[in-house]
Amino acid sequence: MKEEFEICFKSAGGLFDPQSKEVKKLVEFSNNTIEHIKSIYTKMPPIYFNLINNNSLNATAAIFNNNYLIGVNIGTFDIIRDLFLKNLSCKSNALFKCTKLSLVNTKNGLEYDHSFDPDSIMFDLNYSKLLSQQTTLVGKFVIYHEICHILRGHVDFIKIKHNLQIHEVNTIIDTKIINTLQTLEMDADSFATNRCLNDFFQNQSIDFRNGIYKDLKTFIYYFSYSIYCFFRIFGFYELNISCVKSYSHPPPAIRISMILDNIATILIEKNIKNKDEIIATSMQATRDAENDLSKITYFNNEFFRVQEVYANPELTNYLFQIVNNWKNIKGELEKYTFSELPN
Numbered sequence: 001m002k003e004e005f006e007i008c009f010k011s012a013g014g015l016f017d018p019q020s021k022e023v024k025k026l027v028e029f030s031n032n033t034i035e036h037i038k039s040i041y042t043k044m045p046p047i048y049f050n051l052i053n054n055n056s057l058n059a060t061a062a063i064f065n066n067n068y069l070i071g072v073n074i075g076t077f078d079i080i081r082d083l084f085l086k087n088l089s090c091k092s093n094a095l096f097k098c099t100k101l102s103l104v105n106t107k108n109g110l111e112y113d114h115s116f117d118p119d120s121i122m123f124d125l126n127y128s129k130l131l132s133q134q135t136t137l138v139g140k141f142v143i144y145h146e147i148c149h150i151l152r153g154h155v156d157f158i159k160i161k162h163n164l165q166i167h168e169v170n171t172i173i174d175t176k177i178i179n180t181l182q183t184l185e186m187d188a189d190s191f192a193t194n195r196c197l198n199d200f201f202q203n204q205s206i207d208f209r210n211g212i213y214k215d216l217k218t219f220i221y222y223f224s225y226s227i228y229c230f231f232r233i234f235g236f237y238e239l240n241i242s243c244v245k246s247y248s249h250p251p252p253a254i255r256i257s258m259i260l261d262n263i264a265t266i267l268i269e270k271n272i273k274n275k276d277e278i279i280a281t282s283m284q285a286t287r288d289a290e291n292d293l294s295k296i297t298y299f300n301n302e303f304f305r306v307q308e309v310y311a312n313p314e315l316t317n318y319l320f321q322i323v324n325n326w327k328n329i330k331g332e333l334e335k336y337t338f339s340e341l342p343n
């Protein structure tokens with residue numbers, strides 16, 4: 001399927017090759033994550049995963065000549081590492097100067113700037129475990145999200161019905177299918193959130209076993225913190241309702257709100273004793289993340305955009321619309337899915 005991958009993603013940059021030891025590890029990690037899901041959902045078809053030679057932030061789930069492919073831009077992993085490296089350097093020692101993220105704005109959107117040398121960053125080694133856990137957590141979230149697009153039939157549905165591919169970079173699209181795409185993105189975020197939490201609960205994943213997450217509350221704090229940081233890099237946009245409806249993805253502030261709601265639902269369903277305290281922790285984590293990000297980016301603190309989702313009835317209603325639309329799409333997805341669909 002390597003050949004199909006090359007052809008399918010040629011215009012996006014093609015296969016990222018040759019691969020260093022570190023990059024090979026990323027591919028192996030992603031393949032292990034796919035295998036883990038395949039062991040749970042045995043009807044899932046084979047998926048070929050690889051990296052795309054592109055420095056921007058994007059990932060794609062596709063079907064090409066009947067082969068299922070997931071391509072993640074190498075820039076996505078570079079940016080995730082840069083994000084937590086600079087973040088933890090800035091937090092770990094008051095003597096270290098906070099360094100801004102190595103991002104350049106190009107015609108293709110934000111790209112990782114390779115002129116930066118990661119070894120130049122002063123770093124407190126006590127934080128190295130946290131660095132690896134946070135990058136792993138976000139990496140895992142991205143892969144689970146892409147797998148869901150294939151597993152639950154999104155890719156086939158969008159290809160057959162609308163002749164489109166699923167990209168993670170936000171685009172303005174034909175408003176006729178807007179709710180469909182945003183609802184599918186919500187589903188993929190929900191699947192990824194559930195899988196990451198499940199890995200913690202089951203303690204099956206090696207990445208969590210010897211981790212720094214000593215209890216559920218700490219885990220939820222870092223999960224919410226890390227995912228918030230990642231979405232925030234995509235930028236917050238004006239939450240004008242007519243613009244919001246024309247995006248391929250729900251705006252980051254709405255996505256984050258849905259993920260926090262999703263976490264709360266899981267904790268309630270599992271009847272976790274100190275759930276209220278943990279839910280409050282997840283909110284605090286997003287607040288802290290916004291604060292910390294303003295030190296390593298040129299972003300202003302715009303936490304009010306997340307609060308606006310809950311305070312503005314137009315936006316709250318729109319959020320419900322994305323969620324409720326699942327009922328309409330679910331029936332159509334039944335033809336394409338490789339797993340049972342949630343209610």
Ligand SMILES: [Zn+2]
Nearest residue numbers: 167168185188
């Ligand atoms: Zn997606």
